[in-house]
Amino acid sequence: MAGTEVLGSVEYGVSVLGRPLVVVLGHDSCGAIAAACAAADGGSTPAGVELLLERSRVLAERVADGRLAVVGLSYRLVDGSARLVAAHGLSGAAVSTHA
Numbered sequence: 001m002a003g004t005e006v007l008g009s010v011e012y013g014v015s016v017l018g019r020p021l022v023v024v025l026g027h028d029s030c031g032a033i034a035a036a037c038a039a040a041d042g043g044s045t046p047a048g049v050e051l052l053l054e055r056s057r058v059l060a061e062r063v064a065d066g067r068l069a070v071v072g073l074s075y076r077l078v079d080g081s082a083r084l085v086a087a088h089g090l091s092g093a094a095v096s097t098h099a
Helices: 004-015 031-039 045-055 057-064
Strands: 021-027 069-076 081-088
Touching: 004 021, 004 045, 004 057, 021 045, 045 057, 045 069, 045 081, 057 069
Parallel strands: 021 069
Antiparallel strands: 069 081
């Protein structure tokens, strides 16, 4: 997962620049992602989304009050598709799982 400097940059984008969406993107052939998932006891991109919200009060508060969405996507290199694997702050109507 990202260090404090990256988390600070994400928080800056949300709180100062007013960005309404944070995307955590993993892909199926990433050795670093596989190692992180194994180290996190079976974690995955959804765990990355959860970790962001646990580590950042700024992000968690904005999700809770409807000003921010944080989503996790898994990208398949072989066919170029992306799959939604986690979502916080989105209404059901706003979620599309089309590849």
